[in-house]
Amino acid sequence: MKTESLDLILDESPAQPTGEGDHHAAAMPDDGLLIVPMRNVVLFPGMILPLTLGREQSIFAAQQALKLERPVGILLQREPEIDRPGPDDLYGFGTVANILRYLTLPDDTHVIVCQGVQRFRVIEYLPGYACPVVRFAGIDDLKVANNEITARFIRLKERALQVLQLEPQASLEVSSAVKGISSPGALADLIAGFLEIGPNEKQAVLEAVDLVPRLDLVLDYLLRRLEVLKLSREIDERTKASLDERQRHFLLLEQLKSIQKELGEDDEGSSAELAELHKAIAEAQMPEEVARHAGKELKRLERMPDGSAEYSMIRAYIDCLIELPWKPPEADRIDIGEARRMLDADHFGLEQVKKRIIEFLAVRKLNPEGHGPILCFVGPPGVGKTSLGQSIAKALGRKFVRTSLGGVHDEAEIRGHRRTYIGALPGNILQVIRKAGSRGCVLMLDEIDKLGSGIQGDPSAALLEVLDPEQNNSFRDNYLALPYDLSSVLFITTANVLDNIPGPLADRMEIIHLPGYTQEEKLEIARRYLVGRQIAQNGLKAGQFEITDAALVAIIRDYTREAGVRSLERLIGAVCRRAAVNIAEGGAAAVLVDERDLAPILGPSKFDNEVALRTGMPGVATGLAWTPVGGDILFIESGRTPGDGKLTLTGQLGDVMKESAQAALTLMKTRASSLGIDSAELEKCNVHIHVPAGAIPKDGPSAGVAMFISLASLFVDRAVRSDTAMTGEISLRGLVLPVGGIKEKVLAAMRAGIRRVLLPERNRRDLEDVPAEAREKLEFVFIENVDDAMANAMETRLAGTP
Numbered sequence: 001m002k003t004e005s006l007d008l009i010l011d012e013s014p015a016q017p018t019g020e021g022d023h024h025a026a027a028m029p030d031d032g033l034l035i036v037p038m039r040n041v042v043l044f045p046g047m048i049l050p051l052t053l054g055r056e057q058s059i060f061a062a063q064q065a066l067k068l069e070r071p072v073g074i075l076l077q078r079e080p081e082i083d084r085p086g087p088d089d090l091y092g093f094g095t096v097a098n099i100l101r102y103l104t105l106p107d108d109t110h111v112i113v114c115q116g117v118q119r120f121r122v123i124e125y126l127p128g129y130a131c132p133v134v135r136f137a138g139i140d141d142l143k144v145a146n147n148e149i150t151a152r153f154i155r156l157k158e159r160a161l162q163v164l165q166l167e168p169q170a171s172l173e174v175s176s177a178v179k180g181i182s183s184p185g186a187l188a189d190l191i192a193g194f195l196e197i198g199p200n201e202k203q204a205v206l207e208a209v210d211l212v213p214r215l216d217l218v219l220d221y222l223l224r225r226l227e228v229l230k231l232s233r234e235i236d237e238r239t240k241a242s243l244d245e246r247q248r249h250f251l252l253l254e255q256l257k258s259i260q261k262e263l264g265e266d267d268e269g270s271s272a273e274l275a276e277l278h279k280a281i282a283e284a285q286m287p288e289e290v291a292r293h294a295g296k297e298l299k300r301l302e303r304m305p306d307g308s309a310e311y312s313m314i315r316a317y318i319d320c321l322i323e324l325p326w327k328p329p330e331a332d333r334i335d336i337g338e339a340r341r342m343l344d345a346d347h348f349g350l351e352q353v354k355k356r357i358i359e360f361l362a363v364r365k366l367n368p369e370g371h372g373p374i375l376c377f378v379g380p381p382g383v384g385k386t387s388l389g390q391s392i393a394k395a396l397g398r399k400f401v402r403t404s405l406g407g408v409h410d411e412a413e414i415r416g417h418r419r420t421y422i423g424a425l426p427g428n429i430l431q432v433i434r435k436a437g438s439r440g441c442v443l444m445l446d447e448i449d450k451l452g453s454g455i456q457g458d459p460s461a462a463l464l465e466v467l468d469p470e471q472n473n474s475f476r477d478n479y480l481a482l483p484y485d486l487s488s489v490l491f492i493t494t495a496n497v498l499d500n501i502p503g504p505l506a507d508r509m510e511i512i513h514l515p516g517y518t519q520e521e522k523l524e525i526a527r528r529y530l531v532g533r534q535i536a537q538n539g540l541k542a543g544q545f546e547i548t549d550a551a552l553v554a555i556i557r558d559y560t561r562e563a564g565v566r567s568l569e570r571l572i573g574a575v576c577r578r579a580a581v582n583i584a585e586g587g588a589a590a591v592l593v594d595e596r597d598l599a600p601i602l603g604p605s606k607f608d609n610e611v612a613l614r615t616g617m618p619g620v621a622t623g624l625a626w627t628p629v630g631g632d633i634l635f636i637e638s639g640r641t642p643g644d645g646k647l648t649l650t651g652q653l654g655d656v657m658k659e660s661a662q663a664a665l666t667l668m669k670t671r672a673s674s675l676g677i678d679s680a681e682l683e684k685c686n687v688h689i690h691v692p693a694g695a696i697p698k699d700g701p702s703a704g705v706a707m708f709i710s711l712a713s714l715f716v717d718r719a720v721r722s723d724t725a726m727t728g729e730i731s732l733r734g735l736v737l738p739v740g741g742i743k744e745k746v747l748a749a750m751r752a753g754i755r756r757v758l759l760p761e762r763n764r765r766d767l768e769d770v771p772a773e774a775r776e777k778l779e780f781v782f783i784e785n786v787d788d789a790m791a792n793a794m795e796t797r798l799a800g801t802p
């Protein structure tokens, strides 16, 4: 919007010569009007405007008008670009204006200050003049006042005042002029003059001679302008509101800082803390990318108020970056002789395992950069998997850390949560490495066979990346969000059950089996390691406590049934504690524990010689089972009741075991005559097979032989030998098929006091893995079919068998 008085309106481009020589104005008729054409200015009656003249024609017209003391006619050009507009190039409606002043500025610019007097319409152009001269008809507003006009007048005034309030550059004079005006036509002209609208729109107002259309037109322009102004005001306010919010935040932060200062948590403290972090980052020997990232986070931290939640999140992250070991680990110093001595000193037996570990260390010594295999110790609990891992770490001079994967079913437990989550942490792997404080540590991943898989991603996939030497030099933890080099970590895994290890993981590892110990081995382990350790742990001194071999054997035989030595160690600990109480009470200077003393300390024996108790009657056979904790014996009991040949199976048997029982029954029926059983009698009874303990689920085909023998024993009415246990799958044709877990089963048989074991012929070669002690103590009978089994299992030989 313009105000009418301030600007010089530059209308014209530089003057053009007319080329018509000396001009004369003498023949100018009385009703002739000299025209000053305007490129884009419309002058309304009543309005005073300075107009700059550039074209010679215009200067001539103005000067002639002054000379003749005449007004000029201001006409708008249709096209502003035209330099010498003819009649057709000018609108036919304009304003008669008096020239109030004529100025020639020092730079030779000609300016006339004009006041609009009245509208005029061009009647005709008069030829022969150096500038356009017209005959014209002046038009004044009619002095009519009707309701239509008055209503529009009032409304226009209101709206105009409203616009002027919003208009940023509106001057007070314009407002007071609007307020003071009483003529509707003059008001419309005034408003059209100051409104920011184009020259053609203004021309339209000028041409609206009748008041009603003129008032409507101006009102329309005014309302449009009002809309625009309101909108821009709204935008302004919105921007201002957001600025205010930021200002408020800033102010609050400042206040918080001053409160912290009052409370003593001032900047000095925090800047000392920040300086410490700077130093710690510099000293952490981070790779360049990590150091840059840490620096950036530190900068963010500096800008945070101390107490905010985000501050503590960033702080925890920076701490994590600082505490993670980044510097390259020292080279391993491997002394094979020393390593062998260490392994022997810490572990009894386990010759094969130790041999393999020594080979592993030797290869590492010769090729430290090579990607050796990942060892996986598989065996029941308490057989020394963890302590072997510790010995390897000791031999390499590395730190030993472990983490359990049992029950991990969320990928994030391995790989961490993104920092966007509240309370996010790095995954297990980085947490233990942080604890170890060195990238060159031995990291034992326990219970890899208990890895779950849930809806939250597959942890075994993340683990694959951890263990894969091709990928693990840039392992990405979600929390860290930076690559971390795991390639110098020595991973060892442990599992109880080989079959439960996810296939792709098992493929990448070298499996080392630890089947469990014999009674003799346990005795040796107890004597050499466990007793000494428990004496020390319970505050006793050498010479204050002694336990006889007989007592140790009794603990092994009557109080524990395990493949490892964990319970054994715990019970030795219990015996030591009782001795400690005795000595502390002053009752004795030293304590010697014999077999007889065990019952008062440990209670009555937990495992009697069940085999003798439970067998010895027709219908019961002793089977051998493999379990994750190292093999066990189980009893197969058969009974008969009058009926019609139905088979009942109880004892939580799995499907495969049920089928195996059915096969045993069918096989017995087909062999009834050769076994001397009356087939008709078989049809007249129901058979029930039960496998205690009833609450423990059991499955697998390997109890087939024992089931057949149990049934046969029932129907031929002869007891099975109580010193004999058996394992093997049967086919319907009576063949005995090989089974797995022979080593564990044989050890379990020995633990249970069995003397003879019937094994499938095709398992003969597995006997090589069985500890020598078991091979010496037990008698092994290899059977090819159920007839062999019958011949060797029964108390007394059947008539007709060899």
Ligand SMILES: Nc1ncnc2c1ncn2[C@@H]1O[C@H](COP(=O)(O)OP(=O)(O)OP(=O)(O)O)[C@@H](O)[C@H]1O
Binding pocket: 346, 347, 348, 349, 350, 380, 381, 382, 383, 384, 385, 386, 387, 388, 446, 494, 525, 529, 564, 565, 566, 569
């Ligand atoms: N051959 C052995 N010689 C000496 N001590 C042994 C031997 N085997 C096991 N031990 C001892 O038995 C205890 C249990 O062993 P460890 O914790 O290594 O078992 P594990 O196989 O790792 O069991 P889990 O699978 O439950 O973790 C330890 O104190 C260990 O020193």
